[in-house]
Amino acid sequence: xRRLQHTVMAGLVGIVIAGCASTISVSSHVDRSLNFERxxxxxxxxxxxxxxxxxxxxxxxFFKDHVQGAVERGLGARGLELTSSGAPxxxxxxxxxxxxxxxxxxADRAYGYxxxxxxxxxxxxxxxxxxxxxxxxxxxxxxxxxxxAQHSVEDMLRNRDRMAKTIDQAVTEMLRQLPxxx
Amino acid sequence: xxxxxxxxxxxxxxxxIWLGAGCATIKVSSYVGADLRPYRTYDWGxxxxxxxxxxxxxxxxFFDxxxxxxxxxxxxxxxxxKNVSGQPDLLVHYHASVSQEIDIRQLDRSLSHCAERxxxxxxxxxxxxxIDLVDPHTDTLIWRGWAEGSVDGAIDNQAWMxxxxxxxxxxxxxxxxxxx
Numbered sequence: 001x002r003r004l005q006h007t008v009m010a011g012l013v014g015i016v017i018a019g020c021a022s023t024i025s026v027s028s029h030v031d032r033s034l035n036f037e038r039x040x041x042x043x044x045x046x047x048x049x050x051x052x053x054x055x056x057x058x059x060x061x062f063f064k065d066h067v068q069g070a071v072e073r074g075l076g077a078r079g080l081e082l083t084s085s086g087a088p089x090x091x092x093x094x095x096x097x098x099x100x101x102x103x104x105x106x107a108d109r110a111y112g113y114x115x116x117x118x119x120x121x122x123x124x125x126x127x128x129x130x131x132x133x134x135x136x137x138x139x140x141x142x143x144x145x146x147x148x149a150q151h152s153v154e155d156m157l158r159n160r161d162r163m164a165k166t167i168d169q170a171v172t173e174m175l176r177q178l179p180x181x182x
Numbered sequence: 183x184x185x186x187x188x189x190x191x192x193x194x195x196x197x198x199i200w201l202g203a204g205c206a207t208i209k210v211s212s213y214v215g216a217d218l219r220p221y222r223t224y225d226w227g228x229x230x231x232x233x234x235x236x237x238x239x240x241x242x243x244f245f246d247x248x249x250x251x252x253x254x255x256x257x258x259x260x261x262x263x264k265n266v267s268g269q270p271d272l273l274v275h276y277h278a279s280v281s282q283e284i285d286i287r288q289l290d291r292s293l294s295h296c297a298e299r300x301x302x303x304x305x306x307x308x309x310x311x312x313i314d315l316v317d318p319h320t321d322t323l324i325w326r327g328w329a330e331g332s333v334d335g336a337i338d339n340q341a342w343m344x345x346x347x348x349x350x351x352x353x354x355x356x357x358x359x360x361x362x
Binding site: 025027028029030031095097101102103104123130132134142143146148 | 237238241242243244245282284303304305337338339340343
């Protein structure tokens with residue numbers, strides 16, 4: 001009985017830890033005073049002037065196509081139309097950033113699920129990617145919504161399929177944070 | 183170890199992580215360059231063009247407007263007047279930055295506030311906010327105040343971020359010498 005509980009708990013902790021590594025964290029900021037149902041059309045705006053991008057992603061046409069495609073599909077599903085008429089309601093741009101971060105593996109050690117010899121390294125360095133999506137009201141030229149997704153990017157820089165999947169998931173989850181539109 | 187004990191240990195571990203991360207204390211300091219009494223009016227100086235170090239905050243209107251509104255409110259409370267005529271006594275600047283920090287819990291360890299295996303290091307995002315008051319006639323720094331503290335989780339939650347901004351700005355500007 002005790003052994004079963006031990007196994008179940010170890011499994012749960014394992015899931016939680018593995019889950020942390022693979023889930024995309026998304027969040028957003030919004031202009032709460034605005035009714036987003038007024039927006040009907042969008043277009044891609046000029047890229048952000050701030051050099052926060054990472055050349056590994058910025059100059060990658062595969063990355064760009066997938067981000068833009070995922071956003072266009074997601075907004076299309078919400079009834080927004082991509083326009084190239086030159087007078088969209090919303091201008092959208094994104095930027096991607098990669099930074100080195102450190103993660104500390106505390107759980108296994110703290111809960112005694114690994115012995116002194118087989119515990120994973122205490123401190124792990126990883127590359128955290130952030131994809132920021134900005135919605136700008138074209139009439140007032142102000143930011144009305146910003147969403148972002150954060151995820152470790154090591155595997156996806158080496159694997160195109162994984163990159164495509166991660167982008168789709170990141171954009172889908174990010175757009176879910178939008179206020180009601182149309 | 184019995185299951186009950188283990189759950190107890192889990193709760194204690196969770197609580198200590200929460201306490202460590204929850205160190206929502208804001209540390210403030212200031213530097214006084216000159217007597218502030220002759221200065222009465224202010225305007226905003228040119229916005230800063232450096233990156234904050236966090237892509238979520240760069241060019242973020244929601245962050246920027248909250249910081250400015252709170253600085254204006256606190257300066258007004260202290261008798262400073264906003265002057266946009268082009269001849270202010272002071273120019274105000276702010277700069278925010280975020281960096282990842284590692285806490286090795288030396289203090290906890292030395293005071294035995296944690297058991298050996300719970301004493302591992304942890305990481306958090308540290309935010310720093312600087313507020314500068316500059317004399318535009320001499321281009322010198324008259325006063326600088328800054329706050330630093332953990333912003334873990336705060337940027338991802340707009341309402342929480344706003345309350346952290348309000349608290350930090352109020353605490354920084356509370357160090358302004360009284361001028362009334």
